[in-house]
Amino acid sequence: MAIDIGGTKIAGALVHPDGTLTAATRRPTPRDTDAEGVMAAVTEVIADLSGDPLWASAVRCGIGSAGPVDTSRGTVSPVNIAAWRGFPVQARVAAELRARGARIPVVLAGDGVAMTAAEHWLGAARGHDNALCMVVSTGVGGGIVLNGRLHPGPTGNAGHIGHISVAFDGEPCVCGGRGCVESLASGTAIARWARERNWTGPDPTAAGVATAARAGDPVALAAFDRAGRALAAAIAATATLVETDIAVIGGGVAACGDTLFVPIRRHLASYATLSFVRDLKVVPAALGTDAGLIGAAAAAMMLLPGPADATA
Numbered sequence: 001m002a003i004d005i006g007g008t009k010i011a012g013a014l015v016h017p018d019g020t021l022t023a024a025t026r027r028p029t030p031r032d033t034d035a036e037g038v039m040a041a042v043t044e045v046i047a048d049l050s051g052d053p054l055w056a057s058a059v060r061c062g063i064g065s066a067g068p069v070d071t072s073r074g075t076v077s078p079v080n081i082a083a084w085r086g087f088p089v090q091a092r093v094a095a096e097l098r099a100r101g102a103r104i105p106v107v108l109a110g111d112g113v114a115m116t117a118a119e120h121w122l123g124a125a126r127g128h129d130n131a132l133c134m135v136v137s138t139g140v141g142g143g144i145v146l147n148g149r150l151h152p153g154p155t156g157n158a159g160h161i162g163h164i165s166v167a168f169d170g171e172p173c174v175c176g177g178r179g180c181v182e183s184l185a186s187g188t189a190i191a192r193w194a195r196e197r198n199w200t201g202p203d204p205t206a207a208g209v210a211t212a213a214r215a216g217d218p219v220a221l222a223a224f225d226r227a228g229r230a231l232a233a234a235i236a237a238t239a240t241l242v243e244t245d246i247a248v249i250g251g252g253v254a255a256c257g258d259t260l261f262v263p264i265r266r267h268l269a270s271y272a273t274l275s276f277v278r279d280l281k282v283v284p285a286a287l288g289t290d291a292g293l294i295g296a297a298a299a300a301m302m303l304l305p306g307p308a309d310a311t312a
Contacts, residue, residue, distance in 0.1 A: 001061040001104070002300070003045065003093065004292035005029075006111070007080025010038075012045035013290075014054050015297035019122045021290060023052035035083045042089070043096055050100040061106040062300030063093055064114030064292050067141070071108050071156030079139075105304045111135065112159060113152045114295030115250060115285070116143030120150070121298040123286035124248045132235065132244045133285070134161055136260070137251035140182040140231075146242060150302040159238075162186070166233040184230035187253045194223040210256035224256070228263025232282075235264070236271035239280050250285025257284070 004011040011026040025048040027041040049055060066078035074090030094106040109117065116125070116133035125131040125145065134142040140162030144151050151158050162182035163175050170179020183189055187206035194209045199219040201208045212220035235247045253260060264282050272280050287294060 001049065001058040001097075001102070002293040002296035003042065003061070003063045004111075004114075004296055005042065005063065005065040005076070005078070005081075005089070006292065007066055007078065010041045010045055011293055012049050013293045013297075014049060014052060014058060015293065019294055019297075021293060022054055023049050024290075024293070025049065029081060030083075033083055035087055038081060038083050039087075039089075039092055042093065046093070046096045046100065050102070055100070055102065058102060058104055060297075060300040060304045061093065061097060061102075061104055062114070062296035062298070062304075063089060063106065063108045064111050064296035064299065065089060065108065067110040067112070067157070069108060069110040069156045071110075071152060072154055074108050076108070105300075107300050107303045108156065109152060109296065109299035109303070110141070110143070110156050110160075111292065111295075112141030113143035113150065113156060114299050115141075115291055116145060116159065116248075116295070117150050117298035117302055118287050118291050118295035119248045119250070119285055120145045121301070122294060123291075124283050125246055128246045130242065130244045131246045131248065132159065132161065132238050133248040133250070134231075134235075135251040136185060136187070136231070136249055136253040138186060138188055140186050144238070144242065144244065146244075150299065152299075152303070161234050161238060164234045164237065166230050166237075181230050181234045185227035185253075190223045190227050190253065193226065194219050197222075199223070206253050207256065210259045213259050224259050225263045225267075227253075228260060229267040231260075232264050232267035233271050235280070235282065236268060236273075236277060239272060239277040240274060243276060245279065246281045246283065248283055248285050250287070250291065254284055 013021040013024040119125040129148040142161040144159035167179030173180035173183040190206040
């Protein structure tokens with residue numbers, strides 16, 4: 001069983017061992033409401049799933065959520081869901097499942113960790129025992145696989161590459177640090193940097209900057225070069241620290257394709273210089289719109305006991 005919680009939608013599905021989805025359902029994430037109003041949408045998704053004939057066959061439940069998360073407490077405080085601050089989503093979902101007869105273990109994962117689990121199970125990191133997976137979108141997040149195992153860390157935030165500093169004298173980041181990858185390479189940062197240098201275009205987003213870059217606009221090209229350099233530095237630092245051999249990048253900015261990947265790979269040669277990281281691959285994520293649900297299910301498989309060991 002998989003539940004994917006984001007700023008625009010709350011989705012659910014029953015996920016088969018091969019990754020196919022059954023009974024997929026979703027609700028828009030409520031706005032202008034309190035914590036219980038958001039939880040009501042989650043409850044509706046669970047109610048939809050409980051009506052499927054395969055409901056009783058579920059053996060685990062994974063929740064993938066926008067963060068920050070604290071998996072040690074089972075709580076979430078998503079930046080894009082203002083009503084939830086320290087909300088005990090894991091316990092609340094487990095209670096809703098029990099109320100419908102599903103006494104199964106439940107695990108919480110941040111969306112970057114869930115994406116990593118998905119790409120390692122069925123996507124571009126499949127077959128790699130040591131991998132970094134990243135989401136480059138409005139923000140920059142990620143997760144890591146080490147020795148073939150998902151490594152979420154004590155609070156579920158290991159691999160949060162967006163807040164590695166790559167510019168010691170860089171501008172302040174929303175996290176309180178300076179020169180973070182997110183402050184240079186997120187879609188928001190790319191668009192802001194271009195506009196501050198008098199770039200104008202009909203679409204003021206990173207996608208619009210990418211369109212201009214493909215047409216040869218020098219400011220737009222420079223914006224993506226700057227983002228690519230920041231990402232390359234962080235990818236190389238991570239690989240040097242824990243010997244990952246592949247970096248998988250998904251998210252809205254990654255959808256810009258070579259406009260982003262070409263500068264990343266070019267700059268990577270300047271940062272990944274030691275013998276054990278020179279062959280580091282950087283590739284786009286392979287999974288599409290269902291990645292959040294697949295990732296929640298994959299995290300449940302990787303982090304929870306098997307059916308024979310599962311307890312309520």
